[in-house]
Structures are given as C-alpha cells and as structure tokens.
Amino acid sequence: MSGKNAPIERQDPPDLPVPGALMVDGQGRIGEFRGMWCGRWSLRPVAGGTEWTVAPADAQPASPEQRLGAEVTRANARSRGVPAIRGEYAFFDFTISPDMDPDAPPMLYRFRCLGEDDDGTPCGAESEESEDFEEARGWTFKHKKDQPEHTSYEEVLRRPWIMRPGRPA
Ligand SMILES: [Zn+2]
Numbered sequence: 001m002s003g004k005n006a007p008i009e010r011q012d013p014p015d016l017p018v019p020g021a022l023m024v025d026g027q028g029r030i031g032e033f034r035g036m037w038c039g040r041w042s043l044r045p046v047a048g049g050t051e052w053t054v055a056p057a058d059a060q061p062a063s064p065e066q067r068l069g070a071e072v073t074r075a076n077a078r079s080r081g082v083p084a085i086r087g088e089y090a091f092f093d094f095t096i097s098p099d100m101d102p103d104a105p106p107m108l109y110r111f112r113c114l115g116e117d118d119d120g121t122p123c124g125a126e127s128e129e130s131e132d133f134e135e136a137r138g139w140t141f142k143h144k145k146d147q148p149e150h151t152s153y154e155e156v157l158r159r160p161w162i163m164r165p166g167r168p169a
Contacts, residue, residue: 015056021134022046022062022070025054030062030070046070064107065100067133068159099162108158109136113143115150123150129158 017023017033023043024030031043031052040053062070099105109132113125125147127139140153 017041017059017061018134018137022067023054023059024062024066025052026058030066033059046074061134064131068098068100068107093165094163095166096161096163099160101162104162105160106131107160109133110156110158111136111140111153112156113140113147113150114152114154115147123147125150126156 016036019033019035021033022030023033023041025043029043029045029052031045034042034044034051036042037053039056041056041059042051042053043059044051108129110129111127113123115123117123125143127136127143130136136155144150
C-alpha cells in the first residue's frame with residue numbers, strides 16, 4: 001500500500017464528520033450528518049424526513065450497534081412496498097441473529113472499487129478491512145485521487161452472527 005510518507009491534506013477541522021456519517025444526538029436520536037448550519041450540525045433521519053440540528057458538543061459518532069439498527073431502518077425504508085426485512089430467521093428451534101455480545105468478533109468494513117480501466121478491465125482495488133467504517137469509507141476518496149474516473153464502489157461488510165436456541169421474540 002502506498003501513502004506511508006504522503007501527508008494527507010485536510011481542509012476541514014478534524015472533528016467535522018464527513019457527510020453521511022451516522023451521528024447520535026443528546027437524546028439518542030440517530031441521523032446522517034448533512035453539514036454545518038449556523039454553528040450547529042444538521043442531521044437527517046436515516047429513513048428520510050425532516051432534518052434537525054444539534055450542537056456539535058452534543059453529537060457523537062454512532063456505535064456499531066446503533067449503526068446496525070440504522071442500517072436495518074434504512075434498508076426497510078428503501079424496500080417500502082416490499083414485505084419488511086426481518087432481522088431474524090427461525091429454523092426449527094434455533095434462531096440466528098447478529099451477534100452483539102461484547103465478546104463477539106468485531107464488525108469489519110471494507111470498500112471495493114467497481115470502476116473499470118479504459119479497456120474495460122475491472123479495477124477491483126479494495127480498502128484495508130477496518131473496524132472503523134469511516135476509515136474504510138475514507139479510502140474511496142484517496143483512491144479517487146489516483147483514479148479520478150473511478151466513482152463506483154461497494155461496501156463489503158463482515159458481521160458476526162450467532163445461533164441461539166429458541167424462536168424469535
Ligand atoms: Zn478503482
């Protein structure tokens with residue numbers, strides 16, 4: 001991997017989230033960061049709807065658990081009109097669901113470039129796998145600096161699941 005001695009240029013204050021980052025306000029509401037507005041941060045509900053603003057000091061990055069909940073909400077909002085996605089599937093007397101135990105393996109994020117070279121060869125470049133979603137996502141911008149035409153990416157998520165006896169609640 002390159003970039004070991006290339007300093008990363010930053011124009012924004014380091015604590016300003018990137019647009020789309022999932023943040024939690026003082027009341028535990030989760031939203032996508034939209035931008036700065038009159039010294040406050042603007043957040044939008046993940047399922048869409050009216051934005052609200054929050055004092056930067058009251059906002060925190062979403063935890064992996066909160067992010068998972070937001071992803072399910074977002075997926076359900078996207079598939080409106082289709083039967084709701086169920087988070088759990090039962091098979092006989094076992095249920096499998098995302099493993100959120102503190103001891104569970106971490107969720108790992110990676111981004112993969114879906115761009116193609118001029119001759120149609122898929123690029124296939126990937127970020128490092130990271131427990132930090134924003135770190136993995138940040139890689140796409142670095143990659144686009146080297147490959148300005150590459151604007152399509154996919155998120156590859158590794159999430160631990162666990163089977164437990166019993167039926168879904
Ligand atoms: Zn690429």
